[in-house]
Amino acid sequence: MDLGTGACLVLTELKLRSGERLMAKITFIQPDGQAQTVEAEAGLTVMEAAKLNNVPGIEAECGGACACATCHVYVDELWREQTGKPSEMEEDMLDFAFDVRDESRLSCQIRVTADIDGLVVRVPAKQF
Amino acid sequence: MSPQDQAAPAALETIETDCVVIGAGPCGLFAVFELGLLDIKAHVVDILDRPGGQCAELYPEKPIYDVPALPIVTGQELTDRLMEQIKPFGPQFHYSERVDGLSRLEDGRFRLLTDAGTEFITKVVVIAAGGGSFMPKRPPLDGIENYEGTSVFYAVRKMEVMRGHDVVIVGGGDSALDWTLNLQPIANSLTLIHRRDDFRAAPHSVEKMRALVAEGKVRLMIGQVTKINGDGANLQSIAVKTAAGEETVPCTAMLPFFGLTMKLGPVAEWGLNLHENLIPVDTEKFETSAPGIFAIGDINWYPGKLKLILSGFHEAALMAQAAQRIVYPGKKVLFQYTTSSSSLQKKLGVK
Ligand SMILES: Cc1cc2nc3c(=O)[nH]c(=O)nc-3n(C[C@H](O)[C@H](O)[C@H](O)COP(=O)(O)OP(=O)(O)OC[C@H]3O[C@@H](n4cnc5c(N)ncnc54)[C@H](O)[C@@H]3O)c2cc1C
Ligand code: FES
Numbered sequence A: 001m002d003l004g005t006g007a008c009l010v011l012t013e014l015k016l017r018s019g020e021r022l023m024a025k026i027t028f029i030q031p032d033g034q035a036q037t038v039e040a041e042a043g044l045t046v047m048e049a050a051k052l053n054n055v056p057g058i059e060a061e062c063g064g065a066c067a068c069a070t071c072h073v074y075v076d077e078l079w080r081e082q083t084g085k086p087s088e089m090e091e092d093m094l095d096f097a098f099d100v101r102d103e104s105r106l107s108c109q110i111r112v113t114a115d116i117d118g119l120v121v122r123v124p125a126k127q128f
Numbered sequence B: 001m002s003p004q005d006q007a008a009p010a011a012l013e014t015i016e017t018d019c020v021v022i023g024a025g026p027c028g029l030f031a032v033f034e035l036g037l038l039d040i041k042a043h044v045v046d047i048l049d050r051p052g053g054q055c056a057e058l059y060p061e062k063p064i065y066d067v068p069a070l071p072i073v074t075g076q077e078l079t080d081r082l083m084e085q086i087k088p089f090g091p092q093f094h095y096s097e098r099v100d101g102l103s104r105l106e107d108g109r110f111r112l113l114t115d116a117g118t119e120f121i122t123k124v125v126v127i128a129a130g131g132g133s134f135m136p137k138r139p140p141l142d143g144i145e146n147y148e149g150t151s152v153f154y155a156v157r158k159m160e161v162m163r164g165h166d167v168v169i170v171g172g173g174d175s176a177l178d179w180t181l182n183l184q185p186i187a188n189s190l191t192l193i194h195r196r197d198d199f200r201a202a203p204h205s206v207e208k209m210r211a212l213v214a215e216g217k218v219r220l221m222i223g224q225v226t227k228i229n230g231d232g233a234n235l236q237s238i239a240v241k242t243a244a245g246e247e248t249v250p251c252t253a254m255l256p257f258f259g260l261t262m263k264l265g266p267v268a269e270w271g272l273n274l275h276e277n278l279i280p281v282d283t284e285k286f287e288t289s290a291p292g293i294f295a296i297g298d299i300n301w302y303p304g305k306l307k308l309i310l311s312g313f314h315e316a317a318l319m320a321q322a323a324q325r326i327v328y329p330g331k332k333v334l335f336q337y338t339t340s341s342s343s344l345q346k347k348l349g350v351k
Helices: A005-017 A046-052 A077-083 A088-094 B026-037 B053-057 B075-089 B174-183 B203-214 B265-269 B309-327 B342-348
Strands: A023-029 A035-041 A072-075 A104-106 A119-122 B013-022 B042-045 B092-094 B099-104 B110-114 B118-127 B133-136 B166-170 B189-194 B219-230 B235-242 B245-250 B253-256 B260-263 B293-295
Touching (some): A072 A077, B013 B110, B099 B265, B118 B309
Parallel strands (some): B013 B042, B042 B092, B118 B293
Antiparallel strands (some): A023 A035, B219 B235
């Protein structure tokens, strides 16, 4: 199921118009070790940054509503403080993810801010 | 013999009607309204045990902001309001049934068959199947599909099947907890596995579960299943990773509860043209490649399609006009407003 086409188009436009807006770098590491660094505008979510840049392994079936758990990522040790703890709603949704660890987050619930410039997250082997 | 056991399943019950709507999501529900205004009574079938589709199943408590004239409405509220709006038309709902077969009869009508053995003979079919069939999520454990139906179950139809088994239940919601409480008395052993020591399920069932754990009748493990072991058809044990390390737990029946996901399902097998798992339709009648079969809502595709509730509502209105020409051939289609037409108001029960 893919609900996101409309929303993604809007996001692309936002990105094009962003010009001088604050951008943060986010690195996604695949299970095979391949890394991809993308630029994300502050205010987006990490999931949106992944979708806009076609990062594999982030499915985000619900379009960021914290209702599907298919945007699961592992936050790198060094970045766990800056990204914070999951809310109760996110914890409940994480129950529906697979191979959940202490460093698990739903990437649609992590906001891009200046604080997380340089963020490193790992994409799980499977999103369910 | 259950219907699934036969090559050409026999119907247990046959219903002749004008229109069958497949899917009780918001678009299927609103289709009932538009069809009703045109004197077409509908039967509505859904796999879920209640109406609302994605709105009720995936985001009942989340707000929707783009339904015209409702600045904010939750998924469940929208569903409730639609149910109220279509009440005057007395739709007949067939919940917990999946439409598996759809074929055309020689007289031009259609035959639908559900997995519960209900057969419909109908003049018009409206496919409002959204993102497809809601199906339980399958944990990505190697080889799990080989055990489904023999040792791995996503629902319990007959409790007796579980008697004497080493049952493992995975999850922390109501299904996981309810089955823990129900199956514990008849299972040989019962292990509940959840990733954290915190449960979404109703507090009173959590309390009961904890009491059983204290009495030593249920084993609670905080961890995750990493591997399943068996002979290819029957499970023997599973590997569980906990904070203390990895442990092998005897298991001859496993019930994983990781929620539902949508898969296209039987819709793909009805011989309709498909475009990336969606059903192409025209934008005048929202009819599929098979005349008399319409598709509205998230399941359809046409240039410019937006998967929005409001688009599905519009599609339902135009579809109903075309359906009327099939159900009542030769009848003059009169355009009317609900505000001013006394005949429409009579149908709505407001006059
Ligand atoms: C988290 C989230 C947030 C959303 N937010 C918005 C929003 O703000 N605004 C908006 O406009 N839209 C939103 N949407 C999208 C909106 O929910 C969908 O567009 C809408 O639900 C589509 O309605 P539908 O009736 O076409 O299908 P669905 O709601 O998908 O319902 C289809 C039903 O058909 C049933 N079905 C399928 N196949 C069969 C079969 N073979 N037999 C029997 N039953 C079958 C399914 O079980 C299901 O219940 C959101 C979606 C999600 C997931
Ligand atoms: S995109 Fe669905 S939970 Fe994050």
